[in-house]
Amino acid sequence: MSVIEVKDLYKRYGGIDALRGISLQVEPGQIYGLLGQNGAGKSTMVKILLGIVRITSGDAYLLGHPAGTTEVRKRVGYLPEDHSFPGYHTGESLLHFYGELYGMNRADRVKRIAESLDIVGLAKRGRSKIKTYSKGMKQRLGIAQSFFHDPEVIFLDEPTDGVDPVGRKEIRELLATLKDEGRTIFVNSHLLQEIELMCDRVAIMHKGEIVRTGTVAELTKTVERFSISLAPGTPFPAAEVKALGFNVESDDEETHIELKPGQSIDTVIDHLNAKGFRLRGVRESKQSLEDIFMELVEKAERGSTKRGVRVARAVSQTRRND
Amino acid sequence: MRTFVSILRDSFREAVDGFVIYIMLAISVLTIIVVACVGYQPAEAEVHLTKSIKGFAVFIPDKGESKAISAVPGVQYEATSIKVNGKDVLFDLEVTSKLDPGILKAGFPEPFRTAVAGWMKKPYKSEKRKIPPGVLRGGRAGGDTNSDATLKELEIALAPEVSAEEAAAITDDQMIEFIKNQFGAHYGCTDVKVRRRSVPEAGKYIFEIEAINLRGSRGWGHSLSFLHWSLGSAADTPLGLVVHVIEDVLVNGIGGAVLLLISVILTSFFIPNMLRKGTLDLVVSKPVGKVQYLIYKYLGGLIFITLVSTITIGGVWFVIGIRSGMWDPRFLITIPALVLSFALLYSFSTLIAVLTRSAIASMLLTIAFTFGLWLVGYIKKQLDVAKVMGEGDLDGVSNVFDILNNVLPRYKDLDKLTSKVTSEGTYTPILLRFQDMIIEPPSYFGVLGITLAYIGGFLALASWRHATRDG
Ligand SMILES: Nc1ncnc2c1ncn2[C@@H]1O[C@H](COP(=O)(O)OP(=O)(O)OP(=O)(O)O)[C@@H](O)[C@H]1O
């Protein structure tokens, strides 16, 4: 059973289309990243799953239940974006309050709260009022409250917001641990690098639509690119290689070759060897998620009017195939 | 239930963290101290008893159970040989049946015996008369029920019919029972020893009275002091009346209004704070219903005010008890009355908070709402008086206000109901019957029903808006 299943989800806020026919599926035990620009609809997506925002049309299921039911929220943790904790609580008392809402008994709370605060590095400040916390400390508390009650699914909306680099690394490690414990984690971010480092699978969102999904490896490997350098002073035989049907781009030091489907870089290397060129280096240059993202966004911007129709058609086709 | 307690504790933490609770407690303590500074000095027995004993001419038929009062002409009561022992008073009660001796001889029943016999019976005849509003009660605060209801049908009791035989058959024990009951009716003094001393004269009765704590009873005249300053020497004012003015005007009226106003201001931050985007998302993602959370927060505010009211009113009740010796618990009805008034205002404030998400807006609009309700009540009362006095042609305006008053929550009427209940705890039976003659209390059903309906309506609207709102 999928942990999250969303089909053809639409959300309209007044005149704004925040989600325009989203479909996605998240399997258990993954760290799933939702990547998108500001205003893409990432937070809206998560809020619908938690029942904070109402669905305009479409279906959303969480752990097999329709999104937003009270019971299922017991098994879910959530770190909202721009959260503001009531300043009159201490870190510890806030977690006790939330724990009571989750129906945890006192012994459980005491144990789990101490552990969780320790994990996020707030053990020493647990008894201070939240209004005395720094921004990063509040974020750490936010993360603690998202997992201290042993949820099956954790939603994190911009989890590293306001956290220093060391803290970010700690958060990534924490997420890996939580994943190893068998939890499913859903992360929203506009920080490409974060997603790239944290997530198993990624969905890229743009203006209320999902434009691409896949594992980070798949997404970044969709285009194979190689950078080749020859012995100094030897010009690259670009024309010959192009004649073999390859895409060639050169700069001062290296030549970049983008493979089309069915092509192999071996063809180029064999050719160069046969012609007596002396190779100094061949490197597969992986495209970063950022490159992919930028590309997708640019593409989407260019064909923004047509694209809606195209995506819709693609979705309806896949459905018919089902 | 556990969720409710958790949210309650959370609300309480919020209140305690800020200055809110301290301001409330300060007001509470201040009120208690002010009331504690008021002292009550019983009037001198010589002066007061001589005057007030004359009131025994009036009695309550049906052995003090009737709703009406009655009197038989020709009986005079006097106090002589007055001795004071602390709060106890010993004296001779001299009763003179003063009817013309000629008539007395002609076989007419003797007045005192007639009074005793009449006291033992149900009122002989009562008739209903319509008394227009504003005439009898013009001077009293409030008076704004709808006009039909204010035309009160008064029950006027006529002297019970007593035959000469019945009068003649009255025994000493019955007379003594009557006298004892009169002390209860007029002074609220129930521990009285009465002994008849025979005198030879016809139409003359002497009773030796030992009235325990008569000078401390609610019907005994008292003068007021604040700390050690005397506040005039209204020595004839019965203690019960004085205490009731303090309870009703000072505590329920002024104190209650201040408490409500400050509560509205201070609690107006609770719901908007909780509705702040980043705060609401956190709680709503927990296994708590959105509406459930809103209602629990509302109830949290209510319980908070209940606590403050209980401390204040309970404290005032305690210091009044200590200072005056009057411990009637009916004054405590002021607690639920204040809470109900607050519940109305807070439900309105909650609605505005959900609609605007602004603490300032909900605070100002709630104050305006309160003032509006008060103003409608006030104008209604003035128009009623004008109508009775036949001043000018105000029908159009007057109808508008009649309608307004009928459809709006009559929250001023709540004060009147409270006042009535508290007066039952302080007034003597005689005073209560006088009050009943001139003041028509609003109907419990109308006041509670309409107020609760409004609270329900405001909360339902707020819940609906809250539930359908995104984020
Ligand atoms: N409560 C709301 N009322 C009206 N419009 C809203 C509301 N919440 C979000 N929107 C709109 O919906 C769109 C998507 O917003 P959303 O918050 O989901 O974006 P996001 O991807 O999370 O962006 P960010 O990276 O900035 O957090 C935006 O255009 C936003 O203005």
Ligand SMILES: [Mg+2]
């Ligand atoms: Mg967002």
